[in-house]
Amino acid sequence: MLIHDFLEEAAQKNALLLVNPYTKLLLGLGSIVLVLFSPNSITPLVITATLSITTIFLAKIPARFYVKLLSIPLGFAVFSVLAIILLTGGGKELWSFSLFSVLPLSITTHSLQKGLLVFLRIIGGMCALFFISLTTPMTDLFGVMKEVKIPDLFIDLSMIIYRFIFLFMEKTHQIHHAQLMRLGYSKPKEAMRSYSMLFGSIFIRSWDAGENLINAMDCRCYKGKFAKMIQYNPIEIKSFCLVLIYLTGITVLLVMTMNYSF
Amino acid sequence: MDSIIEIRNVTYTYPYCPPAIHEVNLTIRKGEKIALVGSNGAGKSTLLLTLNGMIRPQKGQISFNGRPISYDRASLRTIRQKIGFVFQDPDVQIVAPTVWQDVAFGPVNLDYTEDEINSAVHTALHLVGLEGFEKRPPYHLSGGEKKRVAIAGVLVMDPDVLILDEPTSMLDPAGSEDIMDLLDELNHQGKTIIISTHDVELAYPWADRIILMDKGRIIASGTPEEAFSDKEMVRRARLKTPILLELCQELRSRGMKTPDSLPRTVLDIIRIIEQDQHGAIRLSDNGYGTIHVGDVDQISGPQINAILAGTSCDTIGVMGSRAKICARQWGLIPDISYAVIDKCILNAMNGRTSLILTTGGMVTRVFERVTTFNQINNRSIPVRALTPSGTEGDNS
Numbered sequence: 081m082l083i084h085d086f087l088e089e090a091a092q093k094n095a096l097l098l099v100n101p102y103t104k105l106l107l108g109l110g111s112i113v114l115v116l117f118s119p120n121s122i123t124p125l126v127i128t129a130t131l132s133i134t135t136i137f138l139a140k141i142p143a144r145f146y147v148k149l150l151s152i153p154l155g156f157a158v159f160s161v162l163a164i165i166l167l168t169g170g171g172k173e174l175w176s177f178s179l180f181s182v183l184p185l186s187i188t189t190h191s192l193q194k195g196l197l198v199f200l201r202i203i204g205g206m207c208a209l210f211f212i213s214l215t216t217p218m219t220d221l222f223g224v225m226k227e228v229k230i231p232d233l234f235i236d237l238s239m240i241i242y243r244f245i246f247l248f249m250e251k252t253h254q255i256h257h258a259q260l261m262r263l264g265y266s267k268p269k270e271a272m273r274s275y276s277m278l279f280g281s282i283f284i285r286s287w288d289a290g291e292n293l294i295n296a297m298d299c300r301c302y303k304g305k306f307a308k309m310i311q312y313n314p315i316e317i318k319s320f321c322l323v324l325i326y327l328t329g330i331t332v333l334l335v336m337t338m339n340y341s342f
Numbered sequence: 343m344d345s346i347i348e349i350r351n352v353t354y355t356y357p358y359c360p361p362a363i364h365e366v367n368l369t370i371r372k373g374e375k376i377a378l379v380g381s382n383g384a385g386k387s388t389l390l391l392t393l394n395g396m397i398r399p400q401k402g403q404i405s406f407n408g409r410p411i412s413y414d415r416a417s418l419r420t421i422r423q424k425i426g427f428v429f430q431d432p433d434v435q436i437v438a439p440t441v442w443q444d445v446a447f448g449p450v451n452l453d454y455t456e457d458e459i460n461s462a463v464h465t466a467l468h469l470v471g472l473e474g475f476e477k478r479p480p481y482h483l484s485g486g487e488k489k490r491v492a493i494a495g496v497l498v499m500d501p502d503v504l505i506l507d508e509p510t511s512m513l514d515p516a517g518s519e520d521i522m523d524l525l526d527e528l529n530h531q532g533k534t535i536i537i538s539t540h541d542v543e544l545a546y547p548w549a550d551r552i553i554l555m556d557k558g559r560i561i562a563s564g565t566p567e568e569a570f571s572d573k574e575m576v577r578r579a580r581l582k583t584p585i586l587l588e589l590c591q592e593l594r595s596r597g598m599k600t601p602d603s604l605p606r607t608v609l610d611i612i613r614i615i616e617q618d619q620h621g622a623i624r625l626s627d628n629g630y631g632t633i634h635v636g637d638v639d640q641i642s643g644p645q646i647n648a649i650l651a652g653t654s655c656d657t658i659g660v661m662g663s664r665a666k667i668c669a670r671q672w673g674l675i676p677d678i679s680y681a682v683i684d685k686c687i688l689n690a691m692n693g694r695t696s697l698i699l700t701t702g703g704m705v706t707r708v709f710e711r712v713t714t715f716n717q718i719n720n721r722s723i724p725v726r727a728l729t730p731s732g733t734e735g736d737n738s
Contacts (some may be wrong), residue, residue, distance in 0.1 A: 092482065219440045219479060242439050246481040292434045299396060299427050299435075300448045300495060301419045307438065307446035307459070311477070 086145065088246075091217040095140040100315045101220040103323055107131075108212035110327045114334060115204040121197055122337045123330060124204035130326070131207040139215045149210060150203070157202040165195035218242050223310040236306045244289060251285055252278065345408075346372045346503060346534055347393060347425075352402035354388055362388040364558040366402070370503075370536065375529050377545035378538040379569075380555035381580035386538035387430070389555070390505050393536070394425040423452060426501030430508040432488035433480075441467070441483075441491050442476035448499040466498035470524060471663040486517035493524070503534045510544060519680035520666075522548055527662050530703065546570060546584040547606050547681065554579045567604040586611055609684045612691075613719060630721070631656070631690040634697045635708050636728040638665045643672030646699070649728060650674075654695060659686050661700035661708075669699055683711045690723045697728075 091097075096104065111131060115124050136143050171190030179185055222242075225235050255278050259265065264274035347370040355361045363385040370376060378386045391397040392404060395411055395418045404411050411421055429435040438444035445466055449459045467473055470490040480488060489509070496504065509525070510518035522544065529535050539545050545552060545566070552569035554562040554576075562568075562575045570576060570587050583591075586605050594600045599618050605611040634655070636646060650658075659682035660669045669676055676699075678685045686696040698708055705727065712725045 088479075092479065217479075219477060222439065239439050239443075240437070243437060243480070246479075247433055250481075289434075293437060295396065296429060296435045297437060297447075298418075299394065299422055299429075301422050301451045301499070302447075303419070303451050305450045307443045307450040309440055309443050309446075309477070311442070 087149070087213055088217060090141055090145065090214050094215050096138060096215040097217070098313050099215070099319055100313050101216045101224050103315055103320050104216050105212060105224065106320075107134075107323045107326070108208045110323070111208035111211070111330070112205050114327070114330050115201050115208065118197075118201070118334055120337060120340050121200045122340065123334045124197075124200035126333060127204045127330060128200065128207050131204075131211050135207070135211050135214055139211075141214050146210070146214075149214075150206060153202060153206045157199055161195045161199045161202075164198055165191045167191075168194055219309070220312055223308065223312065226308045226310055232306070235308065239306060240293070244286070247289065248282060248286060252282055255281055344372050345369045346406065348403075348405040348408075349389075349392075350403045350405075352389075352392060352399040352404060354392060354397055354399045356388075361558050363392070363399075366558075366560055368553065368560060368563070370534065372502075372534055373529070373532060374534055374536075375525070375548065375550045376534075376536045376553060377549035377551075377566075378536065378553050378555060379540060379542060379545050379579065379581060380538075381540060384555040384579065385558040386555055387507050388558075390427070390507055390536065390538055393503075393505060394422050394427050396427070419452075423448070423499045424501055425503045425505060426496035426499060428489075428492050428496050428504070428506040428509065430511060432485075432492040435492045435495065436480045436488060439479055440476065441472065441478050441480065444480065444491060445494045445498050447495060452499065462498045462500070463494075466494040468667075469497055469528075469663055470494045471520075471667055473667065484517075485512050486514070486520065489513060489517070489521060490524075493521075497528070501533070503536065504528060506535070506537045508539060509537050510539065510541060516679075518544065523661070523680045524663055527704075530707070540581065542570065542581050542584050546586070554581070556580070566606060571604065590614070607681065607684050609688055612688065629693065630723045631692065631694040631696065632724045632726055633686050633690055633708070633712060634695070634726050634728050635705055636697060636699045637705050638668040638699055638701055641728060643668070646672060646674070646728075650697070655697045656694040657686065657689055657696040659683075659696060659698045661698060661704050664701045665699045674699070683708055687712060687715055687723060691721075 111127050115127055118124055132146070135141050136146055165187055166185045168191040169186060169188055171188045171193075174187045174189065174192070176186035222235055222239055225238075226232075259274045259278065263270070264277075265271040347368075349366055349368040349370075352363060352366045353361055354363050366385075366389060378389065380386050388397060392399050395413060398413055406421060406424065411417070436444050438447055442463060445463045446459050449462050454462060463476075464473075467475065470493055472487065472490050472494060475483070475487070475491075480491065483491065489512075493504075493506070493509075504525075506525070509521050513521065518541075525535050525537070526548070537545075537549075547566070549566055551563065552566045553560055554569055556579045561578060562572060566584075567587070570581075570584055573583065576583055586608070589611060590600060590605050593614070598614075600614050601617075605614060634649075634653075636649075657677040658669075658674055659678035660666050660674075660676035661679075661682045666676070666679065682698055682700075686698055689696045700708065709725055709727075712723055715721065716723055
């Protein structure tokens with residue numbers, strides 16, 4: 081439940097905070113594109129390794145926290161990859177089984193290959209996404225959004241959402257604690273009741289918060305505008321070039337290993 | 343003093359409730375420090391919300407600068423810029439994801455140019471002592487810091503009147519004192535300040551005028567000494583007598599001679615006791631302690647540190663937010679940050695030397711205060727201005 085909190089917290093304190101967000105976005109998004117284009121497992125493996133090292137050692141994100149974060153998509157990845165391995169065919173059959181005599185399941189060399197590739201693409205892509213979200217706080221991304229001319233309405237809404245997520249998270253925690261202290265989750269039936277109460281009161285609170293927000297904005301002469309902050313360090317030639325070299329290197333690797341089927 | 347806000351026969355009732363405020367009449371003068379005191383549900387917040395048009399009273403009229411408030415959008419915006427309102431809960435008021443964006447909220451909506459926005463936000467953050475916090479998200483701030491952001495978000499529009507609903511609730515004592523010192527400083531710059539509170543100890547020494555409220559009505563209005571002396575009124579408002587006043591009343595009932603003016607600070611009460619018991623002050627062996635006054639705009643950190651190393655200063659007091667920032671930068675840990683002058687006079691009477699760091703106009707205020715004190719009480723506490731060269735100009 082607190083993962084979001086920690087993600088943003090980590091981003092606000094990471095060692096690459098002051099690097100220009102465009103540099104970091106280029107590295108993250110570029111890596112995602114390359115991972116998606118890779119025909120075999122080599123590129124995703126290299127990207128996973130390099131970006132993890134960057135995140136842990138350059139951005140100084142605690143390794144344990146990073147692994148814990150990665151284990152979330154890992155769970156999803158394992159299940160979807162299992163389905164791919166069991167359901168797709170082609171190549172030499174290694175193992176087969178017919179479930180309830182209507183659903184034939186089999187593992188073949190091709191399905192294994194495909195499963196592995198999808199798995200590594202997911203992990204590589206997640207590493208790139210986590211690199212962005214662990215090094216670039218939302219507050220910087222709002223500035224970027226403004227600069228790339230995303231409509232104001234969208235940015236304003238996401239800023240309000242961003243602001244309120246933390247308030248509601250805190251409230252949820254307080255209520256949850258208060259319920260725990262009075263043994264609200266001791267039995268399944270109790271837990272069900274407590275959860276419904278929790279969600280109900282959070283709903284009412286968000287309603288209230290909405291009204292308060294309007295009042296607070298009116299009190300400060302609101303007429304439809306939100307201040308945007310576009311204020312970050314200029315693009316550093318050195319780090320920007322490093323990112324470019326890295327991406328070029330990976331592209332070269334991708335092209336050179338095009339014919340490997342691993 | 344001219345009146346700035348006039349409230350005439352104002353009544354407001356929330357649906358299905360008894361009137362929250364009933365037939366309220368009140369005149370607020372320019373440059374006043376007013377504390378609205380009353381129990382929970384006395385109608386303080388409702389009354390404050392009517393002042394900037396957030397609540398439209400069902401009966402009665404409110405005028406600002408002699409003109410009745412009208413409730414169309416354009417005039418409301420003007421009123422709300424001139425009368426700034428700081429909510430009790432800063433989480434309600436802070437709407438933007440970073441400190442800078444939140445403080446810039448008002449100016450952006452008032453169509454300031456980009457340069458104006460930047461300089462206004464810079465000044466406001468400077469005033470509340472939050473420079474360097476521009477990029478911080480609000481959930482990373484402590485309660486006191488959030489409160490300061492909320493105040494900066496209103497100050498940035500340069501209002502004439504500043505209204506604060508329970509400015510010190512949810513703050514620790516040191517945080518409250520910082521906020522009250524900031525309000526003093528703003529008042530010194532000419533802003534009218536109205537706060538609501540039920541902390542009598544806080545309101546008593548701070549306010550020029552106390553307004554006691556009970557069940558939606560104003561039951562007493564006057565100087566803090568007057569308002570809190572009426573025991574019946576204090577009881578009706580479900581408050582308590584400030585401890586200093588109670589002490590004075592108890593001393594008086596035991597036959598101690600007390601002057602007609604009631605004490606508002608510890609300094610006053612010490613004076614009363616000493617005058618009655620000793621006739622004159624008990625002086626420590628080395629006489630009065632000196633009060634050094636330094637202007638942080640004219641002296642640099644190393645110079646202060648050098649002077650401190652040369653003389654023996656028992657206490658360092660810091661007045662005003664700019665001086666506080668400087669002190670922090672120079673690695674000085676202030677012993678006093680609220681009611682500084684009084685505490686330094688107390689120290690001086692006890693033979694201890696103190697240093698007050700402050701800015702511009704406040705330097706003169708220190709001199710005036712100590713000189714008046716010396717004249718009234720026939721004392722000779724020395725005050726000296728610190729000069730950059732380290733040699734001190736005598737000015738007592």
